[in-house]
Amino acid sequence: AEVLKLEQIRKSYNVGTAVETEVLHGIDLAMQSGDFLALMGPSGSGKSTLLNIIGLLDRPTSGLLAIDGVDTATLGDAALTQLRGQTIGFIFQYHYLISAFTACENVMMPMLVDKGHPDAEMRARAEQLLDRVGLSRWRDNNATNMSGGQQQRVAIARALAMDPDLVLADEPTGNLDTKSADAVFELMRQINRERGTTFLIVTHNDDLAKRCDRIVTVVDGRVA
Numbered sequence: 001a002e003v004l005k006l007e008q009i010r011k012s013y014n015v016g017t018a019v020e021t022e023v024l025h026g027i028d029l030a031m032q033s034g035d036f037l038a039l040m041g042p043s044g045s046g047k048s049t050l051l052n053i054i055g056l057l058d059r060p061t062s063g064l065l066a067i068d069g070v071d072t073a074t075l076g077d078a079a080l081t082q083l084r085g086q087t088i089g090f091i092f093q094y095h096y097l098i099s100a101f102t103a104c105e106n107v108m109m110p111m112l113v114d115k116g117h118p119d120a121e122m123r124a125r126a127e128q129l130l131d132r133v134g135l136s137r138w139r140d141n142n143a144t145n146m147s148g149g150q151q152q153r154v155a156i157a158r159a160l161a162m163d164p165d166l167v168l169a170d171e172p173t174g175n176l177d178t179k180s181a182d183a184v185f186e187l188m189r190q191i192n193r194e195r196g197t198t199f200l201i202v203t204h205n206d207d208l209a210k211r212c213d214r215i216v217t218v219v220d221g222r223v224a
C-alpha cells in the first residue's frame with residue numbers, strides 16, 4: 001500500500017510579505033509500505049522543511065500530500081494532529097527525551113498524549129519495546145543517565161509506541177560515534193524488516209545511505 005504520496009509540493013515562507021521565499025519547488029515522492037529510504041542533500045536544501053510537512057507539523061503552500069491514501073488538505077488541524085499521532089513516529093538527532101522521566105515513561109509518552117490507554121497497557125507496551133531495543137535492564141533508569149546510543153534506542157522505542165506506519169528520522173545517528181551510529185541504524189533496519197514499518201531517514205552519512213533501499217537527494221528545494 002502507498003503510505004506516503006507527495007505531488008508538486010511547494011513551500012514558501014513569509015507568504016504575502018515582501019520577503020516571501022519559496023524553498024520547496026514542486027517535490028514529488030512516493031513511499032510504499034516497508035520502504036527504507038535515505039533523504040540526503042546539502043545544508044539549506046529544504047530537508048527539514050520537507051520533513052516537517054511530511055510529519056504534518058507544517059502545511060505545504062500547495063501540492064498534494066497523502067498519508068495512507070488520505071488527502072491531508074481535507075483535514076482540519078485537530079484531525080491532522082490525530083492522524084500524526086496514530087500513523088507517524090519521530091526520531092530526532094537530539095533525541096528530546098524528557099530528562100525527569102525514566103526510559104519507560106519516555107516510551108509511554110506518545111500513548112499518554114493519545115489519551116485513553118490504561119496505565120498497565122502503556123507500561124506493558126513500553127517494556128516490550130524497551131526489550132526489543134535491548135534496554136530491558138534500563139527501563140527504570142533516568143533517561144539522561146544513559147549513553148548517547150542508548151538514549152537514541154529509547155527514542156526509537158518511543159517512536160514505535162503507537163505502532164506507526166511511517167517513521168521519520170532526522171539525522172538519527174548524526175550525534176553518535178561510528179559504532180553507536182551503526183548499531184542504531186541496524187536496529188531501525190531490523191525493525192523495518194520485522195514489522196514492515198516504513199522509514200524515511202535524513203542522513204549525511206554516505207555509508208549508511210548506501211545500506212538503505214533507496215536514496216532521494218534534495219538540492220535547492222528540488223529532487224535531484
Ligand code: ADP
Pocket residue numbers: 042043044047048171204
Ligand atoms: P537542519 O536540518 O538543522 O536545517 P542540516 O541537517 O543541514 O540542518 O545540518 C545539521 C548539522 O549537520 C549542521 O550543524 C550542519 O553544519 C551539519 N552538516 C551539514 N552537512 C553535513 C555533512 N555533509 N556532514 C556532516 N555534517 C553536516
Ligand code: ADP
Pocket residue numbers: 013014023041042043044045046047048049050
Ligand atoms: P535543510 O534541512 O536541508 O538544511 P531547511 O529546510 O532547514 O534545509 O531550509 C531550507 C531553506 O528554507 C533555507 O534557505 C532556510 O534558510 C529556509 N527556511 C527554513 N525555515 C525557515 C523559516 N521559518 N522562515 C524562513 N525561511 C526558512
